[in-house]
Amino acid sequence: MIKKIRQMPLYLVAIILLLFTGLPFFIMINTSFKSQLEFMTSPWSLPDSFSFSNYALLLDTNFFSYFKNSLIVSVISVIIVIIFGAMASYPLARLKFKLNTPLFLLFMVGMMIPIHTTLIPIYLLTINLGLYDTIWALIGPYVAFALPISVVIFTQFMKEIPKELEESAKIDGCGHIRLFWRIIFPLLTPAVATVAIYNFIHIWNEFIFALVLTNSSENATLPLGLREYYGEFTVNVPAIMAALTLGSLPLLLIYFVAQEKIVKGLAAGSVKG
């Protein structure tokens, strides 16, 4: 009993934080089921009848095409980032050579670059590559700007892997390639999870490159689509909220389905460290 009372403040803080993080979502989802009139007269109440008409409105648009584009771009980019990032980190973490630190810092510097200034050079590059207004145009910059943080994470993680593992493999006659793919890479799972989650979220939500490097509606990604709904539905707040809800749903679903795995992966990584 005493223990329970002692825990009261904990619960209080937990619930305040729950409201802080959750309330905007509640508002968004709740509003999305309302009619415009209902929203104006009673913004806070639960909807009279759960109406999916706002969602039906969205289905008439290119929503699924936006969704598909975002998915393709995000998945491909994240896979490339993981492979290239882990590969690049291997020499940085496990081998000693002269350019070791400068190269690592070169990647680190990339985290400090404001991406918006690179718009014009990258735009020109994209046109020269013949990729303008295709979703493939986005993969290059997404990978490039995701590499710095990924390399930093992978390198730090790889440094923690005990040298003995490697040595025993070397005695067995393993070359670097086999060593990397057979032994090191499988041990990276937690770091891979972190890199994948972090970058997937960022790439999924990226706006400004998508705006500049694609043009036609069929190549637009989800954030562009959301911005378009915002301009299009204007005062129809419930419809906008429906668009926001539907746009956020995929990531939320993935998270809820895989969260045990994600959290476990992250935790496992730290235990090793």
Next chain:
Amino acid sequence: MKFKFLLLLLLSLFVIVGCNPTNTDVSSGGEDDTETETETETETETGGDDPEEVNLQLWHIEDGPSGEAVQAAVDRFEEANPGVSVEVSKQENDPYKSKLVVAMGGGNPPDVFHSWGGGWLEQFVQAGQVKEITNDIDQDIYVEAALSASTYDGKVYGAPVSMAVVPVFYNKEIFEEYNLEEPETYEDLLAIVETLDSNGIIPFSLANQSKWTGSFYLMYLAERIGGPDLFSEAFNRTGRGFDDEAYIEAGHKLQELVKMNAFPEGVNGMNYDTGQSRQLVYSGKAAMELMGNWYVNNVREEMPDFEEKLGFFLMPAIEGGQGEKNHVVGGVAPVFSVAETSDHKDLATELVKELASVATATDMANNAGDVSALIGVEYKDPYVQEIAAVLENSEFMQTYYDQTLPPELATVHLDTTQALFGLSMTPEEAMAEVEAKAKELLD
């Protein structure tokens, strides 16, 4: 020890920067090899040089009925020019501006593009990016004032489709309820503001995060005080400047309105494009809104029932001022222009002529509530008839400052006006800042 490495890194960075131009060719060449697979895939889309199939790009920002009018014009054009296809790309208003800059900078602009004429288009004209069409179009079919928005040094660089004027829209029901009449003098208007405010109704709805919305007030007040020549004198540097007494007085009058609670709470945080100001009018929380006549189009799309309550009047004259009630603020949009770098300038010019034709203007007038920039359009819509009459009877049209001035000066004008609304700047300070920038850019 590590510090040395950091220094080395900094140095290497500058080396990279230093040998940049050659560096780029090498690296992009390398990238080419690896991306060939996808390149061939897209070649069919981008290669528009095929002599038999000509592909033109058109960027516009028209929504709803106006967008349909543009599409109809494109259809007519494609029918008249077999073998030519037009790729129509509808853009969002705000992002469009930066997107066109990027496209122009990258040397890959659309063949035909939208603008508002004025200082914005002039930037591209000065950069040699816009084709002169003085002799390609029949100038006589356009309203002179409309065409002048895209004419620089007597050369025409764009063809206008529609025009707009800015009256005060108001809710007739609210006016009736409080026995208010359309104001004849500025004093009347102030009295209306007082009555509404004391009854808990916001007098003017305004969404001034968009900035150009608040600029309307300053333009009107300045014209009413300083007369129709005030702005052109300041802009052309031929007399009074932006720090003239009239401008300062206009600023004071504007802040007087703010202090009378004429505007909603937090005007500077509301965005016109997302309907935050109209929401107040539709819900009856606010009674008036100073806005271009596309307001009607907004109402029809968003809250059709409201149209019957909607009335409008012109900004009254100020006693002792040099302006008149029939001097209006207005502007031209859309204006269509041809990019200088287009591979098919002649065809693109034909497309512009079809877009800026009586047929398109008629569509836009009767479906979207726009006033035509072309002579000889018959108006069916009563609203448009009324607004067209206003425009016809007006003795002077003040074009929007933010579209007339060079963009950098326009930014200062908009920012300082927003600060006036926020009471964070005195009129003297605001006008001095605009004048200083004007001296830098225009003198």
Next chain:
Amino acid sequence: MQKSLGETSTQKSLSLNTSTKAMRKRREILTIIGFMAPALIIYGVYVVYSIGMTFYYSLFEWSGIDNNFSFLGLDNYVRLLQDGVFWVSLGNNSLLLGASLLTQLPLGLIMALLLFSPVKGMRLFRSVYFMPFLMSTVAIGILFVFIYDGNFGLLNDLLGMVGLESLQQSWIGKESTAIWAVIATVCWQFAPFYMILFRAAIVGIPEELYEAANIDGAKPLQRFKNITLPLLMPIIITSAILSIIGSLKYFDLIYVMTMGGPNNSTELMATYMYKQTFTNFNMGYGSTVSFSMFIIAFIVTLFILIGERKRRGVE
């Protein structure tokens, strides 16, 4: 495609595998190149090249839409030092930076610690706490515009419900509150991310340490101070760097919510750069702002790293 490029060169290096030392050295170099080439090529083409171009452009007066480059040398940088708006935006960035460090990190830590407390329904808490980070910034911006609205805003309604009518106002419409409203939103978005980082690190703290402390009779607060916090220090430093860099180049929410207004009160370096480049047709000067942002972020990070080294050296 690029992966295969990397593999072929490393396969080549395999075939050169001999026992002599020189050959070994050579093999090592080839291995390094093989492993790093794919990442370095993409990174070089898109990032290094672009930042180089940015510096190059910053030396010119250039509108961005024509080929009239007039060389100014460092004049743009001199102009920058005298540009009031730039200093305002730098101030706002510092404010955002300070506020981010003081809100996001502690909040993230509190949330992470809560997840280890014996609170029931932890799964629910954890799920909801993390949700903001999953939402697209564009969506967050739009959502909070409605929440902060002065007339229909839900935050004002909420204040009304708990009897704080006097606080009701237009949160992003006033110069005095706008920056704080945006900062709160940024915090809302990113605190969950730090929560996840901290949570993972806390899991990694060996249980024995706590057990030993318990035997010594340490109070929870002492345990936190003496065990948890020191062991979390590396991840806290990493988080701080991420937060600082993020704050210095922040752009997205401002673009959606305030566009830098009212009256530049929420102007950040990135939004100012964007405005100069794309609204005012000053590509050269915009690049100057941008390159300066990069330099500032670089220097700040450098200081943290050096400080961190010193701290470790002392210990």
